[in-house]
Amino acid sequence: MAFNFLKLFSPRSNNDEALTEKTLVVRTSRCPQNHRCPSVASCPFGALSQKGNRAPVIDYSKCTACGKCTRYCMPRALVMERG
Numbered sequence: 001m002a003f004n005f006l007k008l009f010s011p012r013s014n015n016d017e018a019l020t021e022k023t024l025v026v027r028t029s030r031c032p033q034n035h036r037c038p039s040v041a042s043c044p045f046g047a048l049s050q051k052g053n054r055a056p057v058i059d060y061s062k063c064t065a066c067g068k069c070t071r072y073c074m075p076r077a078l079v080m081e082r083g
């Protein structure tokens with residue numbers, strides 16, 4: 001596919017916006033799953049839950065993708081990724 005030079009200087013379309021949006025994901029392989037997750041209590045929208053010491057689970061109907069919880073996860077198991 002040829003590089004579209006003009007697109008660099010054109011306003012973004014809604015479709016471009018959707019491609020650059022970030023989504024919260026849980027990298028369970030990075031989570032030691034041996035403690036209460038501090039990120040759960042950090043979420044202002046109650047979008048994270050945890051059963052026992054398992055990796056946290058995201059309720060995407062509540063998550064606003066603000067990224068706050070990622071700052072409380074030391075092993076970086078909670079990360080924002082481009083959709």
Ligand code: SF4
Nearest residue numbers: 043063064066067069
């Ligand atoms: S990204 Fe924001 S809204 Fe989503 S779970 Fe983390 S703190 Fe809550």
